[in-house]
Amino acid sequence: MSNTVKAIRIDAVGGPGQMRLVDVPVGAPGPGELRIRHHACGINYIDVYHRNGMYPLPLPAGIGMEGAGVVEAIGAGVEHLAVGDRVAYAGQPPGSYSQARVMPAKTVVQLPDAIDFETGAAMMLKGLTVQYLLRQTLPQAGLERGDFVLWHAAAGGVGLIACQWAKALGLQLIGTAGSDEKCALARAHGAAHTINYRSEDFVARVREITGGAGVKVVYDSVGKDTFERSLDCLRPFGLLASYGSASGPAAPLNIGLLAAKGSLYVTRPTLFTHIATRERTQAMADDLFAIVQSGAVKIPVERRYALADAAQAHEDLEARLTVGCSVLIP
Template sequence: MTKAILVHEVGGPEVMHLEEITLPPPGEAEVLVRNRAIGVNFIDTYFRQGHYKAPSLPFVPGNEAAGEILALGPGVTQFKIGDRVAYVSALGGYAEERIVPADRLVKLPKSISYETAAAMMLKGLTAQYLLRQTFKVKKGHVILVHAAAGGVGLLLCQWANALGAEVIGTVGSDEKAKLAKKAGAKHVILYREEDFVARVQELTRGKLCDVVYDGVGKATFPGSLDCLAPLGMFVSFGSASGPIEAFDIGLLASKGSLFATRPTLNTYTARPKNYAKMAKDLFRVVKDGTVKIAVHEVAPLADAVRVHQALQARETTGATVLVP
C-alpha cells in the first residue's frame, strides 16, 4: 500500500483527498519510483477542475517528480535499483510511489537535489523548448514574457537574459516586479496599472518585440499581437486567465505577417532522445548557475488542497514542491 492524492470528481481544491492505494508491480519497460519530491504546476488545476480531461476518474494529479528507483520491470536495462531519477510523465505524480515508463525517466545528477529537480522538470523543460526550439532566442532579440514572476516566467527571464536577449516582463504586483527584475528582466510592466501594449511600444521606441511568450491566455490576447514587430512570433503556451477563443487568422496578416503557435511539452518530449537532450541542456544551465530554481515552498503531500488554493489565488511565486 502507498498513499496518493485522488480526485474522484472534478471541481475545486477540496475534491482532492489523500488515500491509500495499491500499485501493481512494474510491467514491461516500466519502473517503480519512490517520489522524494513532487512538482506542483498550474496545469494540475486544469485537470482537477476538468478544463483538461483526465483519462478516467478517479485520478492522481501531477506530472513531475524526482526520487529513486525501487523496482524494475522486464526489459529495463538503462537503470538500476537505487538510481536517482527525475521525470515528466502522465498523471500520477501526487503520490508516495508510482509506476513510470522507463523512457520518461532521466538520471538525476548528484549535484541537483530532489526538491530542485521536482521544481524544474516541467517548468524547466518548457523554458528549454520555448527558448531553444520554438523560437531560438539569440543575442539582441527583444522578448516579452507575460507572468514573468511565475514558475516558467522566472526561468524564461534568467535563461533569455543569459542568451543576450532584452527581456520585458509583465507582472501583477510590485513584489513580483522585483523578482522578475532580479531574474533578468530589463523592464517590468505592472499590467494592472499600465497598458502593457503602450508600454512595450514606448520601451522599444516603436520597434516592438521579436517574440511574445504568453502563458496567460485570454486576458493578454490580442494585445500580445500588438507587441510584435513584423514577422514576429506569438507563442501561446498556457491559459492561466482562460483559453484564447477562436480568432480570425487574418489578424496575423494585418498586424505584420506574424507567426502564431500553440506548442506543448508533450510534443517536444515525445521522442526519448529529444527528451534526454532537453533534460541535459536544462541540467547544464542549472548546474553552472545560469538558471537558479526558486522553490517558493516545500509542503507535505497532505497539504495539496491548501497549495492549490494559493496557486489559483496567484499568491505564489516561483515553484512549490510537495514532499510525501
C-alpha cells in the first residue's frame, strides 16, 4: 500500500529557498516502524543546521525532527502503540515536515489526552532537551535548590521551557537574550535574573549577580559567540554544557584553559544519545508530560505556519524574530 503526501525536501544545502514542497510516496511500515499522520510539526534550530549543511545529511533529504499526530499503521514488533493512538515524537531520521511519514517507533510515545497536537509537536524536542540538560547533564556537585545556572538564549523555545522548569526545581536561572523585550519574556517565564547581551557584559553581570562566585553550570546553545566567555562565568569545578551552535561552531578548545579557570568540565551532549532506546525515551517523556500537566511548565506556541511556508518559518527563525515555539500545520 502506498499513499502520496506533501512533504518538504532539500536536494542541496543552502538557504531557506532550498526547501521544496513536493509529493512523496509513503508506504506501509516495516518491522519496528509506524506510519503517523501529522497534525502539527515542530520547528527547531537543528532543522536549519540540516538545511544549511552544518549537520550534513545524505541528499536528497527530508527536514524536521519532531511532530504529533495519529498512528495510521504499525509494523511487526511494535507493541507499545496501536492504530488510532495520539502520539508525539522527537527523533531521527529527519522528515517531520510532511503530512505523513513512516519512521522508527522507538522514539514515538503516546500523547496524553490533556495535551493538544500543536503543544505536543512544539514540546518534544525542546522539552526533552531541557529534561536531559536540567535533570541529567549536571555539574560535579549536582544542582540543589537555590543554585545559580546560566542559560543562553533564554527567550527561545528551549529557553522559555528551561526558565519554567528551573524555577520549579528551585534553581536561580540567569538568562541571556538579545533585547530588553526578550529579557522581560524570560523573566515572565521564571528566570530569576536576565542579561541583555547586546547592552551588558554578561560575564561581569553573572559575577555581580552571584557575588563573585560564578555559576555551577552554563547551558549554551549559541556556540562561537559565547563559548569561551561562558567559561569565565563558572565557579571552580563548574560545567559548560555546549548543546548547540546558533552563532556557528565554537573555536577549538585549548584544554589548558580548563585548568587555568578552575578545574572546569566541558561536555557536548545531544538529545539523540539520550533517547537511543525506547525505555529511556519513555522515561524522559513521562517526566516532561508530568511537569507540563502539572502547570509548572507551559509550552508557548507563538507562531503557526502552513507546511508550504516552511521557508518563511526558517527565515524568521534565523533572523531571531521568533520567541517561544513555532509549528507547521500540514
